[in-house]
Amino acid sequence: MACELFYWPGIQGRGEFVRLALEEAGVEYVDVARGPKGVEKLMAALKEDARPAFAPPFLRVDGMTIGQTAAILMFLGERHGLAPSDPAGRIWTHQLQLTIADLVGEAHETHHPVGASLYYEDQKAEALRRAQEFTAQRIPKFLGYFAQVLGKQDYLLGQCTYADLSLFQAIEGLDYAFPKATARELKRHPQLEELRQRVAARPRIAAYLASSRRIPFNEDGIFRRYPELDS
Amino acid sequence: MACELFYWPGIQGRGEFVRLALEEAGVEYVDVARGPKGVEKLMAALKEDARPAFAPPFLRVDGMTIGQTAAILMFLGERHGLAPSDPAGRIWTHQLQLTIADLVGEAHETHHPVGASLYYEDQKAEALRRAQEFTAQRIPKFLGYFAQVLGKQDYLLGQCTYADLSLFQAIEGLDYAFPKATARELKRHPQLEELRQRVAARPRIAAYLASSRRIPFNEDGIFRRYPELDS
Numbered sequence: 001m002a003c004e005l006f007y008w009p010g011i012q013g014r015g016e017f018v019r020l021a022l023e024e025a026g027v028e029y030v031d032v033a034r035g036p037k038g039v040e041k042l043m044a045a046l047k048e049d050a051r052p053a054f055a056p057p058f059l060r061v062d063g064m065t066i067g068q069t070a071a072i073l074m075f076l077g078e079r080h081g082l083a084p085s086d087p088a089g090r091i092w093t094h095q096l097q098l099t100i101a102d103l104v105g106e107a108h109e110t111h112h113p114v115g116a117s118l119y120y121e122d123q124k125a126e127a128l129r130r131a132q133e134f135t136a137q138r139i140p141k142f143l144g145y146f147a148q149v150l151g152k153q154d155y156l157l158g159q160c161t162y163a164d165l166s167l168f169q170a171i172e173g174l175d176y177a178f179p180k181a182t183a184r185e186l187k188r189h190p191q192l193e194e195l196r197q198r199v200a201a202r203p204r205i206a207a208y209l210a211s212s213r214r215i216p217f218n219e220d221g222i223f224r225r226y227p228e229l230d231s
Numbered sequence: 232m233a234c235e236l237f238y239w240p241g242i243q244g245r246g247e248f249v250r251l252a253l254e255e256a257g258v259e260y261v262d263v264a265r266g267p268k269g270v271e272k273l274m275a276a277l278k279e280d281a282r283p284a285f286a287p288p289f290l291r292v293d294g295m296t297i298g299q300t301a302a303i304l305m306f307l308g309e310r311h312g313l314a315p316s317d318p319a320g321r322i323w324t325h326q327l328q329l330t331i332a333d334l335v336g337e338a339h340e341t342h343h344p345v346g347a348s349l350y351y352e353d354q355k356a357e358a359l360r361r362a363q364e365f366t367a368q369r370i371p372k373f374l375g376y377f378a379q380v381l382g383k384q385d386y387l388l389g390q391c392t393y394a395d396l397s398l399f400q401a402i403e404g405l406d407y408a409f410p411k412a413t414a415r416e417l418k419r420h421p422q423l424e425e426l427r428q429r430v431a432a433r434p435r436i437a438a439y440l441a442s443s444r445r446i447p448f449n450e451d452g453i454f455r456r457y458p459e460l461d462s
Contacts, residue, residue, distance in 0.1 A: 054330045054333070095298050117368060130346055
């Protein structure tokens with residue numbers, strides 16, 4: 001049975017980290033909420049599971065429901081060879097993923113510092129203050145860390161893991177939302193730009209990125225291009 | 232060799248989730264930064280590791296360094312029986328932990344919505360707006376979710392796991408920081424109050440909570456009592 005991904009249609013969001021892993025692993029999957037009555041099915045699934053996810057994305061596979069992006073990736077990584085199988089390598093991959101998740105969370109906070117239930121326009125003043133710290137301090141700190149971990153390797157652990165796919169996506173998102181701040185850091189750490197291109201050139205990822213399955217970045221997702229927030 | 236925990240001294244913070252798991256498992260550990268020259272040792276360790284943590288807390292054990300609270304807990308859970316050993320139960324425990332981490336992250340954002348590098352006093356207006364949403368919408372949503380998962384069981388998975396210890400700590404923290412909002416939700420979900428008391432009464436946890444190893448909540452940690460933010 002094909003695996004089913006449940007995530008909001010119309011945005012990359014956190015679901016994109018899962019999509020990239022599914023695509024790289026060559027897993028047959030249905031992106032349920034992008035099909036007919038998709039959001040209805042997503043809302044119903046959220047309610048009916050014995051072990052319900054708190055929020056999308058979640059994955060249904062082999063009768064299990066798995067929520068939380070990092071947990072889904074850990075599951076896929078173990079099953080499809082997108083993480084080393086030794087315990088130390090497995091946990092190191094996961095640790096890197098959780099740090100990428102922190103970065104992604106902070107990127108989201110830049111446009112919703114007061115709360116997710118309000119529009120950006122209603123928290124623009126706060127967003128400007130938050131984004132200033134994010135671009136000046138947090139992007140350099142996170143990207144500097146990943147550049148250090150990467151060093152001269154081709155991938156974060158030498159071999160390609162789900163953490164590399166996620167770092168690729170985070171860099172893509174940062175570059176979309178904060179092109180000035182991100183270009184500055186990628187220039188400082190050319191190995192990150194090389195990693196990004198290396199991941200984008202992997203055959204299955206390249207095919208995916210060129211397909212209609214890849215939703216373009218937009219201003220409803222995590223990474224939003226509000227030029228006033230970039231500096 | 233004893234295991235070494237590295238975390239900022241003087242606060243519970245994210246390190247507390249690790250401490251609770253170490254204590255419940257009966258692991259011999261050194262809380263390095265609370266000892267002589269502790270912060271120096273912490274800063275040095277952050278720099279010298281081959282697989283460095285992005286930030287505290289991190290654990291050194293068996294020559295490995297493990298960062299990220301949820302990854303540390305997964306490691307301890309597997310090693311010390313604080314999570315089921317079947318793959319589905321193991322990942323469900325981790326998924327719950329990651330959702331608790333989301334709640335804890337949002338609790339932190341209430342007093343630092345503009346950014347962690349500024350004082351609370353410099354973002355008080357933003358904090359008031361953020362906390363309003365947190366107490367009115369997010370605490371009910373998170374605690375309602377965990378109450379549903381818990382149901383009539385003694386623990387989230389029936390048996391006690393690291394996710395129960397973390398939920399205990401999250402409830403303790405919410406009750407410290409937002410006593411009004413939290414009391415309202417605990418009254419609505421008495422099974423959460425019962426879980427909290429059940430965890431607190433576990434012999435090793437009870438001994439820990441009564442010891443000087445347990446740092447009291449304070450206004451430098453994640454959960455801060457700023458009465459103006461509670462409603």
